[in-house]
Structures are given as C-alpha cells and as structure tokens.
Amino acid sequence: MEAAAARNAIMEFFQNPPSPSTLFNAYASLSASLMILRSTPNPIPPPIRRFLWSKIQNYFSTYSSRSLATIIIEDSWGVERNLLFDAAKVYLPSKVSPGSLRKVKMGKIPSRKNISVGLPEDENIVDFFGDVKVIWRLICVQGETKDGNPGNKSYSKQKWHFQLSFDEKNREEISSDYLQHVLAESTSLTQEDRELKLFSCHSGRKSTYLQHPASFETIAMDADMKQSIIDDLNRFLSRRDFYKRIGKAWKRGYLLYGPPGTGKSSLVVAMAKHLKFDVHDLELSSIFSDEQLRDVLLRMPSKSILVIEDVDCYEEVHARSKNVKKIKNASITSQDMNIPPDPMEMGKGPGCTLSGILNAIDGLWSGCGEERIIIFTTNHKDKIDPALLRPGRMDMQIELSYLKPSSFSVLANNYLGLRDGDHPHLEKIKSMLQNTEVTPASVAEQLLRSDDVDVALEGVINFLKQKKMEQVNNGDDEGSAATPGNSESIKLSEN
Numbered sequence: 392m393e394a395a396a397a398r399n400a401i402m403e404f405f406q407n408p409p410s411p412s413t414l415f416n417a418y419a420s421l422s423a424s425l426m427i428l429r430s431t432p433n434p435i436p437p438p439i440r441r442f443l444w445s446k447i448q449n450y451f452s453t454y455s456s457r458s459l460a461t462i463i464i465e466d467s468w469g470v471e472r473n474l475l476f477d478a479a480k481v482y483l484p485s486k487v488s489p490g491s492l493r494k495v496k497m498g499k500i501p502s503r504k505n506i507s508v509g510l511p512e513d514e515n516i517v518d519f520f521g522d523v524k525v526i527w528r529l530i531c532v533q534g535e536t537k538d539g540n541p542g543n544k545s546y547s548k549q550k551w552h553f554q555l556s557f558d559e560k561n562r563e564e565i566s567s568d569y570l571q572h573v574l575a576e577s578t579s580l581t582q583e584d585r586e587l588k589l590f591s592c593h594s595g596r597k598s599t600y601l602q603h604p605a606s607f608e609t610i611a612m613d614a615d616m617k618q619s620i621i622d623d624l625n626r627f628l629s630r631r632d633f634y635k636r637i638g639k640a641w642k643r644g645y646l647l648y649g650p651p652g653t654g655k656s657s658l659v660v661a662m663a664k665h666l667k668f669d670v671h672d673l674e675l676s677s678i679f680s681d682e683q684l685r686d687v688l689l690r691m692p693s694k695s696i697l698v699i700e701d702v703d704c705y706e707e708v709h710a711r712s713k714n715v716k717k718i719k720n721a722s723i724t725s726q727d728m729n730i731p732p733d734p735m736e737m738g739k740g741p742g743c744t745l746s747g748i749l750n751a752i753d754g755l756w757s758g759c760g761e762e763r764i765i766i767f768t769t770n771h772k773d774k775i776d777p778a779l780l781r782p783g784r785m786d787m788q789i790e791l792s793y794l795k796p797s798s799f800s801v802l803a804n805n806y807l808g809l810r811d812g813d814h815p816h817l818e819k820i821k822s823m824l825q826n827t828e829v830t831p832a833s834v835a836e837q838l839l840r841s842d843d844v845d846v847a848l849e850g851v852i853n854f855l856k857q858k859k860m861e862q863v864n865n866g867d868d869e870g871s872a873a874t875p876g877n878s879e880s881i882k883l884s885e886n
C-alpha cells in the first residue's frame with residue numbers, strides 16, 4: 392500500500408513539478424512515506440529504495456537548505472476588490488516569457504498591432520527584485536453559484552488568487568518594498584498604455600476593449616452643454632479631499648435621457664474616454680437578488696463607470712411598480728432588501744428591488760470604493776421612480792434631444808470635414824433644423840450615404856423636407872419621448 396502511494400506521489404511529482412510553496416508539503420509527506428517504507432519489511436528492493444531516496448533528497452536539497460514563504464493575494468479583500476491583485480494582473484504580463492513556460496496565453500485584438508501575451512493559470516512566473524527571486528502563480532478556484540441554481544450561468548463564483556513565493560529570509564523586503572514596487576509599476580503602466588475596457592457585469596465580468604469611436608469632439612450637442620459636462624467631470628476628478636471633508640462618497644450619478652439616436656450611449660463613451668475610466672455595463676435583468684447587485688457594485692474597481700442603459704425598461708424602477716407600492720406602503724427594512732427572488736419570475740426581469748437599487752447607489756455600502764460614476768440612460772425619464780432621480784443619486788440630469796443647428800456643424804465637420812461657411816447648403820440645413828425635429832443619428836446616417844459633399848448635403852436637405860412634411864401631417868415628431876420644443880438641457884442638482 393505505502394509503496395504504491397509513494398510510487399504514485401513520486402511519479403506525479405516528477406511529471407508535474409508543483410509550485411515552490413507546495414514543495415515543503417510534498418517533501419514532508421514523501422519523507423514520511425519513505426520512513427514508513429524503511430521500517431516495513433521489504434516492500435521495495437533496497438537498491439531501488441536507496442536510488443529513490445537519493446534522487447528525492449537531491450531534488451529537495453536546494454529547498455531544504457532554506458525555507459520558503461508564501462503570500463496569497465486574493466482578488467477581493469473582504470467584500471471589496473483587492474487592489475494588490477489588480478496591480479499584479481497589470482504588472483505581471485510583462486514578466487511572462489513565453490519561451491520559458493509550458494503553457495502561455497496569447498491573443499490579438501483588432502485595435503492592437505502586436506500579439507499580446509496573457510497571464511497563464513497555474514504556471515510559475517518568475518520575477519526578480521534586485522537579486523531576490525520571486526515566483527508568482529495565478530490560481531482559479533471554482534465555487535458554487537451564489538443562488539445554488541445550476542441554471543444560472545451568469546453569476547459563476549470563480550475565486551482567483553495569486554500565490555507569491557520567495558525565500559523566507561527576504562520576507563520583509565518582499566512584503567513591503569516589492570509589493571509597493573508592483574503597485575507603483577502597475578499605476579504607471581496603466582497610465583502609459585491605458586486602453587479603456589468595457590466590462591459586461593452580466594456574464595461573469597467578461598471584458599473587451601472599449602472600441603466605440605465616440606468622443607467629446609465628435610458628439611454633436613450644444614457647445615455650452617458639452618462644456619458643462621466636461622467641467623463637471625473635471626471638478627469631480629479633482630475633488631477627492633472635498634468629498635472626504637464633507638463626508639460624501641466620492642461618486643457621481645448622471646441621468647442621460649432623450650429619444651433614441653440622440654447620442655446617450657455615445658456620451659457615455661465620451662465621458663469614459665475623458666475620465667479614462669473603464670465602463671461596466673450592467674443589465675438589471677441578469678441580476679437575481681439585491682445582494683448580487685450589491686456584490687457587483689462592490690467588486691467594481693475605482694475609476695469605473697457603471698452604466699445601466701434603458702433603465703426605464705425595468706419594471707422595478709417604474710414609478711408605479713409593485714415594488715414601489717411596497718416601499719411606499721411600508722418602511723424599507725433590511726428584510727425587504729433580502730427578499731429571495733420568486734423562482735417563477737426568474738429570467739423575466741431583475742430579481743433586485745427598487746430599494747436594492749437605491750441602496751446600492753447610495754446606501755451604506757456605496758461608500759466602499761471611490762471615483763465611481765453611475766450613469767442611467769433612458770428614453771422615458773417620466774417612467775422612472777423619482778426616488779432614483781433625486782440629487783445624490785442622479786446628480787446631473789442631461790437631456791439629449793433633437794439636432795440643433797449649432798450641433799449640426801459638428802456632424803458636418805466629422806463626416807465631411809466641412810467648417811461653417813465652407814458650403815452654401817450648410818446654412819440652409821441649419822435654418823431647416825430650427826423647426827424640424829430629427830435625431831443626430833438620422834442625420835449622421837444621411838451624411839454617410841455619399842462621399843460627394845454636394846450629394847450628401849442634398850440628401851440631408853431632402854430628408855429634412857420629408858421629415859418636416861411628416862411632422863406637419865402627423866402633428867408629431869419622429870421620437871415620442873422628448874418634450875416637443877425642448878432644447879438640450881442640463882439640470883445640475885448639486886455643487
């Protein structure tokens with residue numbers, strides 16, 4: 392029995408060398424097995440036994456002369472993200488040398504010229520701090536889904552951690568100086584070579600690079616309005632101490648509302664690029680409990696934008712939904728927030744409640760993490776429960792509306808490279824826009840139809856004529872959500 396166990400352990404050991412931190416465990420158990428073997432009557436012939444014993448002793452000799460220390464760096468710290476883990480993920484890819492590993496991850500995305508090397512799982516990644524050698528290993532442990540529902544693939548509980556091993560005698564240097572070095576390096580790498588990412592919060596936090604081309608330069612909107620948004624974002628960024636002093640969580644909420652095709656999603660991208668924040672796109676329908684919603688928000692790193700698009704599509708946030716009635720008829724208790732989802736309702740909509748959403752945005756837990764922006768977009772602001780829109784939750788409400796004459800100049804410049812005065816049709820289009828309601832998206836579409844400037848602008852004129860006729864005939868406009876005659880407007884409700 393013992394002989395077979397020892398043989399298996401030895402085979403496994405040589406075929407699959409373990410991480411340094413497990414060497415001692417392996418050594419200890421093998422030594423114990425061999426001690427037993429020595430005392431058992433003749434399980435393995437003595438020459439083979441001696442040969443194995445010397446091999447194992449040789450193998451371990453380098454390690455047995457000193458002891459190893461290991462630091463475990465998990466992806467979360469309590470309920471929050473572990474910034475040391477995130478830093479290591481940024482820092483380590485440059486330390487991966489594909490030639491030295493059995494298994495490497497490689498990939499290429501459209502926006503990058505070169506092939507990228509990713510962090511492989513369960514592989515030793517060697518780094519040096521001065522002449523001190525450290526070994527990193529990325530490890531994933533699969534857990535159970537939070538709700539115990541095997542059908543729910545959207546919220547798999549994967550726990551990741553790094554195992555950092557080094558010689559015990561360097562413990563102090565590694566635990567302080569080296570880890571500080573990793574943090575600092577990751578910060579400068581992030582600032583230098585930062586490609587923004589788009590995370591989907593509903594499929595196990597998958598991410599891709601944010602490749603949407605929109606930016607503040609390309610968005611057609613009233614110039615003053617654009618400047619107010621940029622100023623607001625800059626003020627937000629510079630107010631770390633201010634938020635601390637006044638005892639407010641360092642976060643800001645924006646509601647973008649207006650008809651389809653007026654640039655709400657484009658504005659989200661422009662804001663992300665301006666702030667250099669990643670975007671986390673959350674679909675409430677994939678959330679099955681208030682607790683999960685809170686988890687998603689807590690795990691969102693700092694310098695992130697959380698976006699809930701078309702928030703009016705979720706009954707839970709409607710002004711007259713049953714959740715709202717429940718909340719209005721009874722005080723909100725923690726029990727309310729933990730009502731388990733009705734299995735019959737699973738998949739039909741979010742399992743979270745309005746109170747869960749409100750608490751996630753500005754309840755006790757919202758103080759965790761910092762530099763966060765929350766953006767809701769909607770075509771129907773009037774459908775949303777006012778509780779969600781109050782200052783402190785949605786600090787700034789931005790209406791994106793039909794294309795204004797001044798905003799058309801931005802589109803003409805983007806699409807045709809024309810400046811005001813470059814073409815006689817420009818003024819004609821601007822004057823038509825004064826009394827025709829069309830979205831920037833529909834005009835942009837017309838401008839794309841031809842490379843020939845004359846043809847493209849004539850296309851816009853014909854389109855505007857047709858829209859004007861339709862609006863006169865219907866007494867209506869192409870989008871039903873905007874208040875007729877509204878201009879793009881901003882309502883600042885704080886600061």
Ligand SMILES: Nc1ncnc2c1ncn2[C@@H]1O[C@H](COP(=O)(O)OP(=O)(O)OP(=O)(O)O)[C@@H](O)[C@H]1O
Nearest residue numbers: 609610611650651652653654655656657831832835
């Ligand atoms: N204000 C704008 N400035 C420049 N381009 C715009 C603007 N609005 C819309 N567009 C163009 O129309 C496309 C669709 O716009 P976008 O997705 O941002 O609209 P939206 O308001 O989010 O619409 P929806 O309500 O349907 O989600 C954009 O990719 C862009 O090409």
Ligand SMILES: [Mg+2]
Nearest residue numbers: 655656700768
């Ligand atoms: Mg949109």
